[in-house]
Amino acid sequence: MSKVLSAVAWPYANGPRHIGHVAGFGVPSDVFSRYMRMAGHDVLMVSGTDEHGTPILIAADEAGVTPQELADQNHRIIAEDLVALGISYDLYTRTTTRNHTAVVQELFTGVYDNGYFIEQTTYGAISPSTGRTLPDRYIEGTCPICDYPSARGDQCDNCGNQLDPADLINPRSRINGEVPEFVETQHFFLDLPALADALKVWLDEREATGLWRPNVIRFSQNILEDIRPRAMTRDIDWGIPVPLDGWRDNPTKRLYVWFDAVIGYLSASIEWARRTGDEDRWREWWNDPESLSYYFMGKDNITFHSQIWPAELLAYSGKGDKGGKPGEYGELNLPTEVVSSEFLTMEGKKFSSSQRVVIYVRDLLSRYQPDAFRYFVAAAGPENQDSDFTWSEFVRRTNDELVAGWGNLVNRTANMIAKSFGEIPAAGELGAEDQALLDHVDAAYGVVGDLIGRHRQKGAIGEAMRAVAEVNKYVSDNEPWKLKGDDERERLGTILHVVAQCVADLNRILSPFLPFSANAVDAVLGGSGEVQPMPRLEEADDLDGGAGYPVITGDYTGAARWERSPIKVGTPVSKPVPVFTKLDPAVVDEELARLTS
């Protein structure tokens, strides 16, 4: 049994999340975590809402509310959506807690004391009316290269060239149209070059495991070649104060997201431990070098997780070129594996809220079962390359694979048992093909589990579904419905017992992917319906006297084990109600109409 940290990307609080987001980090991390718990590992799964930064400020201004109010609203929406998807966080929190502020500041102090911050003067744009940094992408003007009048400060959408906002002709703020002011400003830069050697050692070691996805390790190694200091503070008033004299009370200097959100993995772990009443318990996952940590995210976040965050951990632990010693948190573990997904597209196009190419999690779940979506993501999601969500494919996967394959097997099994015995029958003597099927399905625990452990969920669910087909074939081959005579009753009982055992096994094997229906299927076969425990939304007090907030938490110790458990002969089984809902093909057109209306 290992300590396993499941570190899940922090959704940004500028609005509700769409299905592309949760396909990238939510479903894969939950499948992995549920499986690892079943396999007997001690999993700590944490995440939260990322609430600071310029886009929140702008969205709040537009909505006429304070940034905190906006973040409050969206944090709640996002958390509700994640619960509805069944993502089994031990703690899902947020970045505006006092705990998080304290942890971030402790990390800053540790990195600072070890000498890995460089103070530099930079030249950047600010908004004259607010004094806030104006990020490059929020400045527009005429492109100095192609004269395109609406070039962005970072890049011209017309000619594609990278730009420096100071070179724009007639620069103006995209937020309020005012002319930006270019000023000199002081910032702390993380001295990444001083950590590059240590990062390289770590990455080489990770590469040698052969476990990382090829594109992730390659990308990570690649960006190491051109490494330079990166600013960890901003001129902004919405964020965590810099814990140094002269900076602490300066209302326009705040820590940047790169020294804020990623630290949430640690602060959430600490918050979780404090809430359990054993406040040092987080150390089992962070200080013990034997502990494993898996970080789940979309590919746009690889840089954060394979460079910035490990660099911060190394700097805090005093393990870069400049030496140093760990702060009060001790030496902290670097990621075991950065598990990055690619992107989901939507009917062939990039998700875009502004262009209405979007399906929000909430909308999807208001009309469809969460497990149908989870099945789609596991079977056809952006695991290794971008993949496309189309309504027709969603309907097809749901109807032809999930309902017709698995759902129907459950249903026909329960129906036959209910009709002929009314309870799980005992098996007589097993024939060769009975035993072969039982062995085949039992072996699926190993095959599927191994694939999930290696983050090959498409392959894993494919193997599970292949086993489903085997059982369907066994039923067809043995034609139990023809065994009506008294002299055939023992054989009938044997066949139905074998099938029921296989269905119970496959239900466990599929349960990390389909947790809601796993519980329902278990109940159909007369079980307690407690294969997969569910997360719950809870109103929590801030541990340090701040405002309360909703968190996601749960007790997952009751999850079924990842191994065969013999079914109980005599368990009553009544005529089942179908667990899975077949979709009307008309929803394809309905949904497409909804997209364009």
Place this chain on the structure above:
RNA sequence: GGGGAGGUAGCUCAGUCGGUCAGAGCAGAGGACUCAUAAUCCUUGGGUCGUGGGUUCGAGCCCCACCCUCCCUACCA
């Protein structure tokens, strides 16, 4: 401009170390069956593996060039 990924059956994709690697599912065609949400099971057609070279006894697989698609590109979180 630089970096990365991908182009395999009508569709979605598997193909690990170069040697039954020309595959699966779905869709199409035919059949069986009726326990089951018209579900299931069996049979079957279909591909110059992006293009052109090269290495090799042998290449989706390795090398070179080219074409096409997508992603990233460091103050965007």
